[in-house]
Amino acid sequence: GQNIDQPTEMTATEGAIVQINCTYQTSGFNGLFWYQQHAGEAPTFLSYNVLDGLEEKGRFSSFLSRSKGYSYLLLKELQMKDSASYLCAVRDEGYSTLTFGKGTMLLVSP
């Protein structure tokens, strides 16, 4: 089975840096994904990690440690539009399905 944990809510200030953690215990692993979801909208893809280390993409970075079952999403220079839910998802060994965490609601304040 798959078990994915993320904090339920986080708050941060505009211009700051925030780190959203994700831990997982899965029967198989073939990559970890981060998605952003604004209220009432569809999730949009942010990042993908399959090897250990940091992947950087503009203001967003994602880190993976497979031995620790741990990932984080780092958001720099926070903007008000970054207020959203951030979903961590693990892909199964067969490349066929994703299992999602419950999401972390990030609120960015002025």
Next chain:
Amino acid sequence: DGGITQSPKYLFRKEGQNVTLSCEQNLNHDAMYWYRQDPGQGLRLIYYSQIVNDFQKGDIAEGYSVSREKKESFPLTVTSAQKNPTAFYLCASRGLKRGQETQYFGPGTRLLVL
């Protein structure tokens, strides 16, 4: 630019009624997925299909049915056997888009029971 469309955006169902949610993609992706999202529950997999004329149950398939007669289309029927159908339903397809292989989502259908 290709994408995934879902219709309608809002759907109302009466007790005991079956309803069908539409999902169409023009990304030429083989695999398609249906998820249900409830507040505080994240996304849960209902059904998925990796190829035309084949599909598999996800974690919460009871009370739902699907078909995959065409590559572009993966409709979901919410049957009267689904006792708590009120939720946000998301369709996704998996493949390459701008060089990244992952699942890409449609805009969703919000289903409400009257």
